[in-house]
Amino acid sequence: MKDQLQQQLSTILAELQYPPVDVIFDKPKVDAHGDLTTNVAMMLAKAVGKNPRQVAQSIVEKLKIDDSFLSAVEIAGPGFINFRFAKSYVVESAKKILREHSSFGRTDAGSGKKTNLEWVSANPTGLLHAGHGRQVLLGQVIGNLLEWTGHTVTREYYFNNAGNQMRTLAESIYSRYRQELGDEYPFPEEGYKGEYIVDIAKEIIAQKGDSLKSVDGDKSYFQKYGEEWCFKRIKETLARLNVKHDVFYNEDTLYSTGKISEVIEEFKKKDLAYDSEGAVWFRATKFGADKDRVIVKSTGEPTYRLPDIAYHREKFRRGFELIVDIFGADHIATIPDVLNGVQALGYDTKDVKVIIHQMVSFVNGDEIVKMSKRNAKTYTLDDLIDEVGVDAVAYFFVMRSVGTHLEFDIALAKEQSDKNPVYYLQYAHARIASILRHAETEHINVNDIAAMMANTDFSLIREKEEIDLLKKLLEFPELVQNCALSFEPHRLTTYLREVAETFHRFYHEHRVINDDKQLMQSRLTVCLMTKIVIANGCRILSVSCPEKM
Numbered sequence: 001m002k003d004q005l006q007q008q009l010s011t012i013l014a015e016l017q018y019p020p021v022d023v024i025f026d027k028p029k030v031d032a033h034g035d036l037t038t039n040v041a042m043m044l045a046k047a048v049g050k051n052p053r054q055v056a057q058s059i060v061e062k063l064k065i066d067d068s069f070l071s072a073v074e075i076a077g078p079g080f081i082n083f084r085f086a087k088s089y090v091v092e093s094a095k096k097i098l099r100e101h102s103s104f105g106r107t108d109a110g111s112g113k114k115t116n117l118e119w120v121s122a123n124p125t126g127l128l129h130a131g132h133g134r135q136v137l138l139g140q141v142i143g144n145l146l147e148w149t150g151h152t153v154t155r156e157y158y159f160n161n162a163g164n165q166m167r168t169l170a171e172s173i174y175s176r177y178r179q180e181l182g183d184e185y186p187f188p189e190e191g192y193k194g195e196y197i198v199d200i201a202k203e204i205i206a207q208k209g210d211s212l213k214s215v216d217g218d219k220s221y222f223q224k225y226g227e228e229w230c231f232k233r234i235k236e237t238l239a240r241l242n243v244k245h246d247v248f249y250n251e252d253t254l255y256s257t258g259k260i261s262e263v264i265e266e267f268k269k270k271d272l273a274y275d276s277e278g279a280v281w282f283r284a285t286k287f288g289a290d291k292d293r294v295i296v297k298s299t300g301e302p303t304y305r306l307p308d309i310a311y312h313r314e315k316f317r318r319g320f321e322l323i324v325d326i327f328g329a330d331h332i333a334t335i336p337d338v339l340n341g342v343q344a345l346g347y348d349t350k351d352v353k354v355i356i357h358q359m360v361s362f363v364n365g366d367e368i369v370k371m372s373k374r375n376a377k378t379y380t381l382d383d384l385i386d387e388v389g390v391d392a393v394a395y396f397f398v399m400r401s402v403g404t405h406l407e408f409d410i411a412l413a414k415e416q417s418d419k420n421p422v423y424y425l426q427y428a429h430a431r432i433a434s435i436l437r438h439a440e441t442e443h444i445n446v447n448d449i450a451a452m453m454a455n456t457d458f459s460l461i462r463e464k465e466e467i468d469l470l471k472k473l474l475e476f477p478e479l480v481q482n483c484a485l486s487f488e489p490h491r492l493t494t495y496l497r498e499v500a501e502t503f504h505r506f507y508h509e510h511r512v513i514n515d516d517k518q519l520m521q522s523r524l525t526v527c528l529m530t531k532i533v534i535a536n537g538c539r540i541l542s543v544s545c546p547e548k549m
Contacts, residue, residue: 052079110151
């Protein structure tokens with residue numbers, strides 16, 4: 001709809017010899033102002049030396065108003081041009097929902113762009129706690145949105161199974177191993193205190209008995225066993241949420257293949273790195289930073305910045321045209337340095353999109369739920385799934401903007417009422433499914449799309465609530481595209497709730513199953529269109545659509 005209007009207005013501006021401008025349409029906040037509005041006349045007024053309303057009038061006079069397309073065009077306020085679509089045009093456009101069915105909403109905005117999406121990337125030192133859920137589901141939905149808009153997406157998990165954290169894991173497991181054998185053995189001060197460490201120790205005892213007591217100095221077995229145990233559980237948790245990664249990239253390969261040394265050498269060749277106080281520094285000040293950054297400590301251990309720079313360089317070398325990283329707010333300090341480092345290596349950082357999400361807190365009634373991998377009492381992502389279900393987890397974690405703090409209300413997520421947004425959405429889908437099942441008793445095969453289209457008298461779809469619902473459904477492809485391009489998946493949850501609300505208004509105002517067979521057929525078709533859009537939206541959100549509730 002916008003495309004057709006845009007083409008017409010662009011042609012008119014050229015005929016009037018007005019300066020070329022981007023014709024932007026918005027949806028009016030007040031229904032009485034029509035379906036679309038543009039401020040193009042106000043944008044042009046100064047350049048053409050006319051009053052905005054005069055400019056608007058000159059445009060409207062040239063507009064060929066086809067009543068099968070537009071029912072009204074009005075000039076409002078200081079010079080807005082408002083458009084209202086003809087009911088017949090809305091209905092005709094909505095047939096596309098039936099034709100495309102499970103593909104309705106897909107676009108080619110990404111044009112096959114080779115895209116790398118990296119998220120989760122938790123090191124294998126423990127279970128995924130409930131707080132990880134926000135990043136897990138954000139990445140899942142963003143990946144789906146990118147695919148629905150034509151991007152070729154590689155889903156990637158980056159991890160490190162070396163360094164201090166892994167040594168601490170090994171020492172924690174070994175300590176519990178000795179303690180489970182009855183020894184008074186000290187637990188490391190910074191060790192991982194979760195119950196899972198005891199579980200790992202018990203497994204080792206079941207397999208090895210006390211044969212490993214003497215390896216106090218060499219804990220490599222405990223580290224390897226712990227890493228594999230943790231990674232297995234992480235992957236199992238992700239699988240419960242239908243999250244799958246195509247690539248698991250080990251940070252250690254950057255060292256073993258010489259990529260880290262290569263980056264340091266290149267920086268030094270470009271006079272972007274230097275040695276001082278026993279450490280290696282990156283000249284971040286050349287890129288606007290307040291001070292240079294250490295990339296290799298005096299101990300010889302690199303800081304997070306260096307392997308991250310090398311890793312992103314490898315992404316570019318692997319041919320990715322768009323690189324998407326999802327991080328928690330605790331990473332915000334190092335991101336500018338990593339991007340500066342990538343730029344210093346000759347890559348365009350506009351092709352790197354970094355999404356920073358704020359933290360999440362959990363409440364259950366009046367109780368605040370706490371979690372920590374180093375605390376003995378950990379509220380895991382599996383615990384959350386067990387308590388509220390996969391669908392509530394998937395929906396609740398993406399229903400707020402990534403830039404805002406998210407409070408996950410466990411009690412609300414468990415509630416089976418209209419207050420629970422995911423329940424409300426699923427109930428709308430189930431209600432439509434029930435209506436369509438009833439239609440089958442009237443010998444209407446709602447699963448035969450061709451027959452539905454052939455047997456429906458679309459001219460009977462004309463009530464305000466029906467037209468409002470179809471207009472809302474027709475927003476879906478553009479909404480999906482905008483969510484993908486802006487990396488704002490929460491807008492999809494808002495939209496789907498609006499679809500459910502608009503459907504319920506239609507359903508309460510107009511009886512679907514009735515004695516007028518032709519009218520019933522037309523309203524069943526509207527119901528089917530709504531079911532298709534809700535189902536497609538839920539697929540993107542990784543939320544199920546029950547046929548019965």
